[in-house]
Amino acid sequence: MSFDELGRPLRDLTFCVVDLETTGGSAAGGSMITEVGAVKVRGGEVLGEFQTLVNPHAAIPPFIAVLTGISDSMVATAPSIETVLPAFLEFARGCVLVAHNAPFDVGFLQHFAAQQQRPWPAFEVVDTARLARRVITRDDAPNCKLSSLAVAFGSTTTPDHRALSDARATVDVLHGLMERLGGLGVHTLEELSTFSSKVSPAVRRKRHLAEHLPHAPGVYLFRDEQERVLYVGTSRDLRTRVRTYFTASENRARMGEMVRIATSVSHVVCATPLEARVRELRLIAAHTPKYNRRSRRPDKVHWLKLTVEPWPRLSLVRKVADDGADYLGPFGSRRTAERCVDALHESFPLRQCTGRLPLLPSRAPCVLAEMGRCLSPCDGSVDLDTYADLVARVRTALVADADAVVEALTARMQRLAGDERFEEAGSHRDRLAAFVRSASRTQRLGSLTRCPEVVAARREDDRRWAVHVVRHGRLAAAGVIPVEAHAGDWVTQLRASAETVVPGPGPAPAATAEETEQILRWLEQPGVRLVHVEGDWTSPARGAGRHLQVHDAVEASRRDLVPFDERRNLATTHQPVR
Template sequence: MSSTLHAEQPGTSSRGTPDRWESQRSFDELGRPLRDITFTVVDLETTGGSAEGGSMITEIGAVKVRGGEVLGEFQTLVDPRQPIPPFIAVLTGISNAMVADAPPVESALPAFLEFAAGTVLVAHNAPFDIGFLKYFCEQQGRPWPTFEVLDTARLARRVITKDDAPNCKLSSLARAFGSTTTPNHRALSDARATVDVLHGLMERLGGLGVHTLEELQTFSGRVSTAQRRKRHLAEGLPHAPGVYLFRDHERRVLYVGTSKDLRTRVRTYFTASETRSRMGEMVGIADSVTGIECATPLEAEVRELRLIAEHKPRYNRRSRFPEKTTFIKLTREPWPRLSLVKRVLDDDADYLGPFSSRKVAEKCLAALHDTFPLRQCSDRFGKTPSRTPCVLAELGRCLAPCDGTVDHDTYAAVVRQLRDSLLHRPDRVVEQINARMEALAADERFEEAGVHRDRLAAFIRAASRTQRLSALTRCPEVVAARRGDDGRWAVHVVRHGRLAAAGVIPPGTDAHTYVASLRASAETVAGGPGPVPVATAEETEKILRWLESPGIRLVDVEGEWVCPVDGATRHLALHDAVARSRTELVPFDDRRDLTPVHQPAR
């Protein structure tokens, strides 16, 4: 490295910066004191998770604060001009009758914008709330005001540790900071709770030297000197897509990641842009970084999953134990039943899953038992059993084949209905549980209705996942291609849901010849029973997302790659929207180092 010395010129500082810029920079560094900032904390209730997808606002609540004092509040219900889904009514307690006489969004939105004018907007999971507000501004032809936005969920992930709260949901943070308002999915209550969370975060950060809005917006943990000294570990990596592995001095894998540019990504672990405290700890232990170039980003993502499953690195949070899954099995026996199992066998039975946790599988199982009164005992008996019925039979929740109450043909008909719900049409389960939720909600038994809502959501997700995975894993081979931004075609060979080969057609090469060669050299994959017999569910789902992305061209399909038209996927959007509204940026892998800032003595 070479350097050139220059004599200082008039009008510049000792760092070569013009004097007027130096003065301006010093002024900007002072920032705007938090005590002088007026914040408008806003929360929305909606009919779903996507304004672009047709969801509407049902309530706006906001609190204006400055210097720790409440200056005013804003609250209005909003007529969504569409029925509120039962799931949303159970979640929020807002019914169709409540919004019948409410103002439309064309009136409510301008009133809110006037209330919030000239302030800094604050929301918990701001992209959701601000996204809705911006969307309807655009729909009304209104320019979006130049609001500065602060996200308390994002800020909390930089400040809160697991010792403070189990996660960064608004309800958890409200408890952690002793909020006087309990969040209840009503807009004004949630906005009041967010005010208390905002003040709690500001008080916590005040002890770390954060006193201005600018400092609050950019707060992050500091990268240690030891981290910066290891930036040379990235120098041998290529500017190419692939997978990188951090290793310790004994060559044990500490962490596996993927990137479209290996060198650029790994460099970030040694700079201020890497603010996760556990990653700082990992870099401190790391002795080397290994890079594996991949032909395409999808290949890199799949290799990452396989390497994480193989090495189980201690600093990877996800995908380490793909073998720890649960399935729901519809058994093949004279009197079939549902059971939870750990793996899929080649026994001609029907399976639903995989589930990432037994708890979710149990919710789904409960939804099926609520709808289909199959036996739940594990006893084995023939076509003409004779024994005393169990309690479930006495309650009318089991057809009771054990004592001959039901004949074999009637029981088999119920089994066929269940199998059809698992593999083709989930409508029977959806309709029955929705009716039960509506009845419970009408009696204001919202907690019980919420239990059934969660059970139904677990079933819908599992059925959709099983149907989509099974459709691809049944195909012996799918070859697809997509043109990249550089004009070259990326080609992938997928066999029984597993990525068997990946490549990019070189310029000037005959495409048919290249694809034929790629197929000939691809991994041999034998099919198997169940929805994910030869690849993990996560790998097959990544492949599915790529295959379903825009611009994909199917080169060849061996077998039939089809999903049922009336399958569970058509019910999925609503349940996913509810989940997004209830789960507010939980992960802790973005926690920051909270080393106090020592101010010089005055």
């Protein structure tokens, strides 16, 4: 393996340890730098030092002058930050920046770089205060202040709130922390950056499981001794992501348990991040890993069906049949599906009884008919043509125009609110939101599912063109156009080698709904170019999607208006107290 694959050893890196003295605690609030001190070290050897006072062009507060010993007269002839900053950046070029409480010192430097319209170098930063909080115990030092750590590690320099002295003390603290972390198996900058004391030595020793993984997008699979898949994940950088499981703190208890059980990690390299996300979904569905909570059972869904029979009705079914019926879904939750049914029954007086009715029914009407909420085909109160007109309006609401449902439930909510029946109004609001979101989702999925093929390309962050071939809502091929290739010929070859996809029944995509949604999110990004479209990729102009903004705003306001310390799950239906 190359050194890049092993990580960057700490002993080979050059660190620039920096410390600032300032007139206050906030650069954005007008505080200025009064002194910069820095020490450059590599492999324990000091390579150089940088120190200068800085003229803040403002009076130094008396308590700051007492604390640092820097007075107005001392900085009167000192250079300004406009002169000091470029000199410091040149001194620190190519180094890893180190500071004690780095957000403070680095934040000041970045603020003045931006003020001078000077590009900030892509420094990697190590914060010795943050590291110390992960390593130092109460037995080692009473706290993680620089003065306490300098004593704990036997620094030859006593911090005295002068920039160079504090930087020298921070060098000793850095070396002391590295020595202690070396005994815990931390030898590279990558391991140092992700170190957490919460990771047990046994788990940390497993970091070799990531060494064979490439720095590429793809899917990783944790396996146990019997080669059973424990967990499936995806990343733009397989090696970097998997290493974090062994070197960084994992707050999820289940993941910590999974890592302790895992004995190997396999992977699938993918051409694009979208292909990686799709493969992740397919592998989770195929292996149903114990430690993946989502996407394990994509088949456990419900669909809302407008039946095909003389007297159609709404029915919840588990699968889509190729029967010419209209469907809404899929729903991952039966409760959401039932809310959609309730929303439609509030808007249209369809029959709600189960089972098929004969063409000439002759039984007594139910209570819904007496309440005027059903046209009552069971007792012959309505003829076939009138009922068919009603069914046509329901079909329009499902597939093309949700206005009838929105207007009916909005009017109902207004009446209930006027009568101060706010809880009932809230229930109708949730039914309407469930219907709008579900109808919009079905219309978006169906529009892509109906297309035999869509080929699209997008220039990704690395400036290369990623191309995806989508057939009936399923990802059939993915790739990145090589720099030297003829784009048209390359796309033609990709289409020729793409998976053959047989369309699913009715509106169901040839993939899972979650996969098709991932594809849609990619296609709807700015910068995507359609290369080839077979079929009509269209959505209804008056579809449910145009009502989403209102319901999303309502949901956001419900979250934001709740006091922070009382924020909780805002579902309007509650489990009974047991």
